[in-house]
Amino acid sequence: MSATAAKPGVPKSGAISKGYNFAYNWEQNAPLTEQQQAAIVALSHAVAERPFPPNLAKEEVAKQENGLTISTKHNTAEDSGSIETVLVNTNQFYKWFTDLEAAMKSETEEKYQHYVNTLTERIQTCDSILNQVDETLELFNDLQLQHEAVATKTRTLHDACDRLVMEKQRLIEFADSLRNKLNYFDELENVATSFYSPNMNVTHENFLPLLKRLDECISYVESNPQYAECNVYSVKFRQLQSRALAMIRSHVLSVLKSTSSQVQAAIRSSARDKVAVSEGVEASVIYVRFKAAANELKPVLEEIESRKPRKEYVQMLTECHKLYCEQRLSLVRGIVHQRISEFAKKEALPSLTRSGCAYLIQVCQLEHQLFDHFFPSSSEDVSSLAPLTDPLCTYLYDTLRPKLIHEANLDVLCEIVDILKVEVLGEQLSRRGESLAGLRPTFERILADVHERLTFRARTHIRDEIANYLPLDEDLDYPAKLEQSTEAKLEVSSSDQNPPDVSRTWYPPLEKTITCLSKLYRCLEQAVFTGLAQEAVEVCSSSIQKASKLIAKRSSTMDGQLFLIKHLLILREQIAPFDIEFSVTHKELDFSHLLEHLRRILRGQASLFDWSRSTSLARTLSPRVLESQTDAKKELERSLKATCEEFIMLVTKLVVDPMLSFVTKVTAVKVALSSGNQNQKVESAIAKPLKDQAFATPEKVAELVQKVSSAIQHELPNVMGKMKLYLQNPSTRAILFKPIKTNIVEAHVQVHSLLKSEYSPEDIKNILNMVSIPELQAQLDNLL
Structure with a gap:
């Protein structure tokens, strides 16, 4: 085909160039894949050997004795007959072969020539069409230019119309705005005429609308002070x-x-x-x-x-x-x-x-x-x-x-x-x-x-009623008052009646204090109630202590102490539910330094008008602020603790005082011996064995042991009876009796230790006959 395209008779035109450019661009923009290329190669191999045309008859080659005979049938569009040729020698064969090649070339060139002619006609047709299209485009461009000119004129006309319409609208709005503004000023005459009318009153149907319009006019006028008048x-x-x-x-x-x-x-x-x-x-x-x-x-x-x-x-x-x-x-x-x-x-x-x-x-x-x-x-x-x-x-x-x-x-x-x-x-x-x-x-x-x-x-x-309370005889009749209450309880329990009020056995100031605080707690503010509660607890504690001293003189010291312990415990228990602080800070003005300053001024040691010194008039006459903090609850706890300690020591001395005196004397003797006294008479007297001392003979020791044993058997039960009478709570009695028991046992332990170290086993067994510590503890536990 390239040879055909290179012939001088083939016309060259733009269509052919466009065709080749299109093929080239197609190859560049749509390259074949390897699989597609492999398929083309396989196809080319498959058609490498062309078969004979179907219009050619099969060759019959017969080899005869005298020469080569080739029979060939040619079927073409022009000649459908058969050509039979007898080849005798080599020259005839070459001639026949040359004619055959010429016929084949002529047939092939005729087909390609026909294709070239067809392409040439098509290219001429395309060139003609392109020329017509160019002419049409030129006409269209002219028409477009004319249309743009018309559109520009039309748009200009529309813009001018729009400007006129907008100008008209602005003028109309300006006129309306001016008319609306003037309406507020014009309303003065209308509203005034209506309000001054003899028929106008509040119930008139136009009164409220006129009032509303009047307010609008006032608001408008006040918001636009730039207007004239x-x-x-x-x-x-x-x-x-x-x-x-x-x-x-x-x-x-x-x-x-x-x-x-x-x-x-x-x-x-x-x-x-x-x-x-x-x-x-x-x-x-x-x-x-x-x-x-x-x-x-x-x-x-x-x-x-x-x-x-x-x-x-x-x-x-x-x-x-x-x-x-x-x-x-x-x-x-x-x-x-x-x-x-x-x-x-x-x-x-x-x-x-x-x-x-x-x-x-x-x-x-x-x-x-x-x-x-x-x-x-x-x-x-x-x-x-x-x-x-x-x-x-x-x-x-x-x-x-x-x-x-x-x-x-x-x-x-x-x-x-x-x-x-x-x-x-x-x-x-x-x-x-x-x-x-x-x-x-x-x-x-x-x-x-x-x-x-x-x-x-x-x-x-x-x-x-509390601080200045004067007790009656029946208020101080302890322990008789408690004994009567106990008998009353027994009678009531036997007759199935309501038990008597426990507060009847209280000292009246205590009962009045608790009652007063119970009433005030939910009625007063916390700050006010705190001050009153602190004052009430303080004076109540003081009143109870005064009554305790009177009872101690009237009955016994132990009754006074138990009375005080009982009522202080009740007071502490009753004020516990009050969720307040019993601590109060007192502020006082102190002028005690004023006298000393005045004396110094009179002596000439200081000037009354020396404002630069601490002795100036202002500083001299300025009082000092003294602050003191009082906690009634803590004071109550201290009083209760001191009274309990006094009671414990009283009971301890009542029971084991002989033993305590004996231990004290033995300790004094041992101290004297360890000090190395120079007085030989005294030293010789002290250096004697303990059982040979006058106060520590086995008979004396046996006597004091007997006194202590008697006190444990007789005095201590009486003490426990008083404790049960005053302190009805078993746990309270156990807490109070525990240090008493400890002191009694400790005294016996010390005496036991001295006896083992200073006395013979026969003296301890025959003369002293002391109870053992476990037996003593069991005996004391039984008292509770």
């Missing part, structure tokens, strides 16, 4: 607004007064039924007619409340509240005062407090509900009702305060505190919500007065 129009608008608000105030006052007059007339008409009048706070005549008046005033009042952010309407609303409270107070004041006065005549102070507070809560709740009908948006602010509720609360406060000042009973005062704190403030006010929050200051003020009176009476009670 703005201040003049503002003043005129304000005058109209003041006139309108004055009309509203007159209307509200007229309706309230008219309603109050109707209610008062209804009350006077029913004056013959005094019970109904006294209960008129709840009567429908006082509230129903005012609710009707609220419906009449509601449009105006709602309009005022809706404009609350404006100061003139805030003032107007406040004035309406005041007018309302004045009219309501004129109606209910007399009834409330009468009812509280009736409570004060018939009931005791606690009942008066409970009834008065409950009645006042009921009245204020009804008044708040009625107030909500008039001013729904203002009812949340309880201060708005203060001009009404405060005078009503004052009636109750003025009634209770004189009675509280003269009340001296702690129980009554504590009951009042419980009523106010729990029932009134804790339950009723909390349950009924914030509508009664206006009553809380008055109730808290009453509670503060009760706290103050209760604190004063508590201090007086502590001073008179």
Whole structure:
């Protein structure tokens, strides 16, 4: 094909170049894979040997004796016959072969020539079409240029139209804005004409819309002070607004007064039924007619409340509240005062407090509900009702305060505190919500007065009934008082009656202290109660100690100690539940240094007006602040510990005092021997064996052992009996008896040790006959 393409007769055109370029680009952009290339190679091998054309007959080659004969049939499109040729020699064969090659070449060239001719015609056709396309594109470009020119002109025309439309719209908006602004100023004449009309009043249907329009004009004028004559129009608008608000105030006052007059007339008409009048706070005549008046005033009042952010309407609303409270107070004041006065005549102070507070809560709740009908948006602010509720609360406060000042009973005062704190403030006010929050200051003020009176009476009670208590003979009759109580318990237990009160055996100041603190604990604040508790515990402990000394003189030292231990233990146990600190810091002013400074000034050692020195007048006259901390609970613990130690030593000496004296003397002798005394007589006297000493002979030791044994068998049971009589708790007795037991056993252990080291076994067995330590411990344990 390349040879054919290289012939001079083949025309060269752009189509052929484009064809070759396309094939080249195709090879570059879509290369064959190795598998595809392998397939092409295999295909080329398969067609490497071309078969004979089907129009050629099979050759028959016959070899004869005289020469070679070749028969060949040629079937072509032009000649379908057969050609038979007899080849005799080599020249004929070569000639035949040459003719055959020429025929084959002619046939092949004819086919390719036909293809070339076809391609040439197609290329000419394509070139013709390309020329036509170029002409068409030129025409299209001209048409596009013309279209763009038309579009540009059209767009310019549209932009101009849009600018004109926008300009027109701006002018229209400017005109409307100017007209709207001028409307605010033009409204002055219209509003003034309407407000000054003789037919205009608050109930007129145009009054509220005109008032709203007037507010809008005032707001606009005040927000645009740059306009000409703005201040003049503002003043005129304000005058109209003041006139309108004055009309509203007159209307509200007229309706309230008219309603109050109707209610008062209804009350006077029913004056013959005094019970109904006294209960008129709840009567429908006082509230129903005012609710009707609220419906009449509601449009105006709602309009005022809706404009609350404006100061003139805030003032107007406040004035309406005041007018309302004045009219309501004129109606209910007399009834409330009468009812509280009736409570004060018939009931005791606690009942008066409970009834008065409950009645006042009921009245204020009804008044708040009625107030909500008039001013729904203002009812949340309880201060708005203060001009009404405060005078009503004052009636109750003025009634209770004189009675509280003269009340001296702690129980009554504590009951009042419980009523106010729990029932009134804790339950009723909390349950009924914030509508009664206006009553809380008055109730808290009453509670503060009760706290103050209760604190004063508590201090007086502590001073008179505890600190300055003068005991009677029966108060100091110990242990007889405890023995009688024990007998009473036995009689009661045998007769199945209720056991007697344990506090009857207490010393009266102790019982009064515990009772007083129990009452005050839930009634007073913690700081106040802490001070009172510290003072009460301190004076109670002191009073018990004084009584203990009197009992020791009257009965015995042991009775006095056990009395003191018993009551201090009770006092410590009873104050334990109080979750407070009994530590109190006292501050005092000390002027003791003033005298010394004055003496130095009089001697001339210091100047009165020397402000640069420490002896100046200001420093001289300045007191010193001295702080001291007192902990009543710790003082109580110390007193209890000291008393227990004294009791333990008393019982120990009562039982084993001979042994303690014997051990002391033996220790003194041994100390003297170890000191190397130079006095030979004394040394010779001391150097004798212990059993030869006058105080330590076996007979003397046996005597002291017998005394101790007798004390253990006789005195110690009596002591335990007194302990059981005073200290009823077995664990308390065990704790107190444990060191006594330890001391007795320790004394016996020391004596046993001395006997083993200084005496013979015969003396110990025959003369002394001491009990063993295990037996002694068992004997002491049996006493518990």
